[in-house]
Amino acid sequence: MSGTRYTFCRICETMCGLAVTVENNRVTAITPDPAHVASRGYSCVKGVHFDQVQHSPDRLLHPMKRLGDRWERITWDQALAEIGARLRALVQTHGPQAVGYYGGASTGVNLIAPLFRGACFAALGTRSIYGNSSLDCANKFRVCEDMYGHCFRLPFPDVDHSRFLLFLGANPAVSGGGLFHLPNPVQRLRAVVRRGGRVVFVNPRRTETSRAGEHLFIRPDTDVFFLAAFLNELITWGHVDRARVERYMTGFEDLREVVTPWTPERAEAVTGIPAASLRNLVTAYAAADGAALHMSTGVNQGRHGTLSAWLLECINAVSGNLDRRGGSLMGQGIFDWPAEGKRTGQSMRTVDRHDGMPTIVGSHPTSLLADDILQPGPDRVRALIVEAGNPLLVAPNPRGRLTEALRQLELVVSIDLFRNETGNLAHYILPATTFLERADLPYAMHSLLGDTPVRYICYTDAVLEAPPDVRPEWWIYARLADAAGLTLFGSRWRHWAVQLNARLALSRWGRLVAATPERLISAMLRRSGVGSRREHLRKWPHGRLLDENQPGTFLGTPRVLTDDGKVHLAPAEIVAAAHQLEQSYARELQDRQRLKLITKRELRSLNSWMHNNPRLVSDRTNYLYVHPEDAAQLAVREGDLVEVASAFDSVQVPVRVTDEMMPGTVALPYGWGHGDADGLSIAKQHPGVNSNHLAGDGLQNIEALSGMAHLSGIVVDVRAVEPAWKRGAL
Ligand code: SF4
Numbered sequence: 115m116s117g118t119r120y121t122f123c124r125i126c127e128t129m130c131g132l133a134v135t136v137e138n139n140r141v142t143a144i145t146p147d148p149a150h151v152a153s154r155g156y157s158c159v160k161g162v163h164f165d166q167v168q169h170s171p172d173r174l175l176h177p178m179k180r181l182g183d184r185w186e187r188i189t190w191d192q193a194l195a196e197i198g199a200r201l202r203a204l205v206q207t208h209g210p211q212a213v214g215y216y217g218g219a220s221t222g223v224n225l226i227a228p229l230f231r232g233a234c235f236a237a238l239g240t241r242s243i244y245g246n247s248s249l250d251c252a253n254k255f256r257v258c259e260d261m262y263g264h265c266f267r268l269p270f271p272d273v274d275h276s277r278f279l280l281f282l283g284a285n286p287a288v289s290g291g292g293l294f295h296l297p298n299p300v301q302r303l304r305a306v307v308r309r310g311g312r313v314v315f316v317n318p319r320r321t322e323t324s325r326a327g328e329h330l331f332i333r334p335d336t337d338v339f340f341l342a343a344f345l346n347e348l349i350t351w352g353h354v355d356r357a358r359v360e361r362y363m364t365g366f367e368d369l370r371e372v373v374t375p376w377t378p379e380r381a382e383a384v385t386g387i388p389a390a391s392l393r394n395l396v397t398a399y400a401a402a403d404g405a406a407l408h409m410s411t412g413v414n415q416g417r418h419g420t421l422s423a424w425l426l427e428c429i430n431a432v433s434g435n436l437d438r439r440g441g442s443l444m445g446q447g448i449f450d451w452p453a454e455g456k457r458t459g460q461s462m463r464t465v466d467r468h469d470g471m472p473t474i475v476g477s478h479p480t481s482l483l484a485d486d487i488l489q490p491g492p493d494r495v496r497a498l499i500v501e502a503g504n505p506l507l508v509a510p511n512p513r514g515r516l517t518e519a520l521r522q523l524e525l526v527v528s529i530d531l532f533r534n535e536t537g538n539l540a541h542y543i544l545p546a547t548t549f550l551e552r553a554d555l556p557y558a559m560h561s562l563l564g565d566t567p568v569r570y571i572c573y574t575d576a577v578l579e580a581p582p583d584v585r586p587e588w589w590i591y592a593r594l595a596d597a598a599g600l601t602l603f604g605s606r607w608r609h610w611a612v613q614l615n616a617r618l619a620l621s622r623w624g625r626l627v628a629a630t631p632e633r634l635i636s637a638m639l640r641r642s643g644v645g646s647r648r649e650h651l652r653k654w655p656h657g658r659l660l661d662e663n664q665p666g667t668f669l670g671t672p673r674v675l676t677d678d679g680k681v682h683l684a685p686a687e688i689v690a691a692a693h694q695l696e697q698s699y700a701r702e703l704q705d706r707q708r709l710k711l712i713t714k715r716e717l718r719s720l721n722s723w724m725h726n727n728p729r730l731v732s733d734r735t736n737y738l739y740v741h742p743e744d745a746a747q748l749a750v751r752e753g754d755l756v757e758v759a760s761a762f763d764s765v766q767v768p769v770r771v772t773d774e775m776m777p778g779t780v781a782l783p784y785g786w787g788h789g790d791a792d793g794l795s796i797a798k799q800h801p802g803v804n805s806n807h808l809a810g811d812g813l814q815n816i817e818a819l820s821g822m823a824h825l826s827g828i829v830v831d832v833r834a835v836e837p838a839w840k841r842g843a844l
Pocket of ligand 1 (some may be wrong): 123124125126127128129130156157158159160161162
């Protein structure tokens with residue numbers, strides 16, 4: 115393959131358009147695609163340096179088997195036969211729940227693999243599914259299910275028409291929109307200000323995106339009190355759209371009762387945001403002709419992610435900003451997946467665990483994975499298939515408890531591009547394709563769900579041929595199911611057809627007759643009703659714009675998927691939890707003088723990966739970010755080594771002194787800790803420390819409404835260990 119191909123990045127949900135120059139099946143350059151209809155020439159450093167991942171000497175090119183401390187190359191036939199036999203034996207002896215699965219963030223940006231993975235685990239009968247959603251966003255899914263009738267009815271701010279936007283715990287310049295599609299966020303948000311609007315960031319750190327608007331510090335993990343007071347003020351001063359509430363919503367009086375105790379003055383005592391500032395924000399929000407509040411990971415990972423997301427949605431709903439131009443919209447994807455799920459009775463939130471914790475979007479809380487492996491019981495997990503993930507670095511792992519749990523498993527299979535820290539503990543590693551090696555549509559995050567201000571469709575063929583012994587994930591699941599004696603898609607005939615296609619897909623000639631992923635995409639497009647076939651979409655290599663998402667297309671329509679067709683402002687379990695907020699408030703008052711730790715995302719990485727990209731690593735370690743006042747109090751200077759201790763564990767890390775932090779808050783970049791990464795030669799030289807050692811796992815340390823991990827806003831003690839000059843760091 116040679117020439118310039120247009121495709122889109124699938125490292126994160128932003129899915130920027132890229133121009134990839136290829137010579138003899140090698141990437142020679144990647145640049146942002148200026149003609150892409152949504153990203154319009156924007157991309158971040160990760161996308162344009164993906165060639166270093168694609169052609170990394172560390173990339174896995176063959177199936178590998180671990181023999182003690184040694185790795186041996188094996189054939190696919192051997193790998194599949196051995197893994198299949200072990201899965202069969204485990205299920206026969208212990209039942210299907212013994213086989214677990216963990217999926218990393220990249221599994222959400224791959225169109226075809228989920229169909230085969232889902233079929234494989236459905237045939238197996240396991241519910242032991244874990245993933246990154248309970249580490250960063252399951253609280254939002256829970257709220258949308260309760261209020262709008264489906265986890266994936268996710269409203270998003272109508273950024274390009276808004277007059278007032280307020281972001282809590284969000285840093286779009288580094289992390290994207292947070293379940294909505296926002297390429298080039300700084301420019302898009304600056305445009306709001308240019309047309310006379312306001313953009314406000316409420317965050318314990320002055321982030322990279324803050325330069326697009328105003329910034330207010332908030333004490334970590336107190337957003338729920340800010341939002342309760344915001345809503346209380348909104349109601350008190352009559353900024354509720356009564357007609358809309360009465361016509362389209364239920365539960366307003368219960369909602370009002372919950373927020374009544376939360377005045378701006380009470381919120382100020384724990385948030386640090388002056389009551390007058392909060393009132394000013396409420397007035398501006400209410401006066402704007404189209405306004406929206408939005409929150410992201412920093413709030414999701416706190417102790418009250420679900421309550422915060424609920425209050426935020428209620429603010430947008432009762433003020434009349436939901437389903438309004440410039441407010442928050444419920445977009446239309448190319449295929450109404452939530453409606454289809456509702457019609458077929460697919461449940462996105464179940465309580466089928468023995469401990470009563472919820473399963474959101476089919477996924478158990480990852481914070482319970484170590485318990486589920488270590489504790490005896492009928493559903494004990496004894497094998498784990500890990501796809502595109504590294505739970506050891508991104509999930510709570512105090513004192514290496516999750517590491518120890520994975521060591522005890524009878525079978526660990528890693529499906530990945532590299533042997534990461536979790537892969538190191540695997541018994542088998544199966545090499546998968548990169549996004550440049552597969553055909554795709556921009557997946558669920560926007561084209562299917564519609565949570566995008568610019569509505570479009572885009573198809574890409576594979577840009578590169580995959581190395582000969584590397585396989586796409588769909589193929590791996592199809593063949594693994596066969597090897598484990600499972601029947602895919604509920605019929606022997608369909609199973610046989612899948613196996614035939616998996617075999618044909620390996621040869622150039624076979625692909626001409628096989629039902630390849632490309633043909634599956636065609637079938638999806640036919641069902642979607644966008645009126646484009648794959649062949650047509652090839653004529654739009656930069657994407658094809660669809661009709662804009664419109665206001666007035668949600669409330670009062672069948673798209674509200676609750677049983678009565680109304681927005682539920684007061685779901686019973688959520689309201690009950692909100693009545694317990696006084697306890698948290700008392701604890702916040704008590705901890706006011708203590709330091710709190712937040713995690714920090716970095717543009718050059720995504721969770722735990724990209725640290726092996728030589729063009730993106732610049733430092734040997736991550737740092738603890740500390741405000742100058744706190745540094746003076748701790749008697750530490752730039753570069754000094756400190757110990758950070760939580761109730762669960764401690765780590766040692768050098769200090770970076772910066773006034774971008776709120777006094778009383780420290781930040782530690784997330785996803786580091788590569789000291790054991792034998793399969794990541796670059797990352798291992800830049801190990802840093804794992805912030806998630808400081809988080810707690812188990813039932814006591816998750817948010818009960820959604821199973822979210824508590825990874826940010828953790829009370830810590832910091833003490834000096836060694837000055838920089840002594841460590842030779844100056
Ligand atoms: S923001 Fe960066 S990582 Fe995300 S899709 Fe765009 S180029 Fe890829």
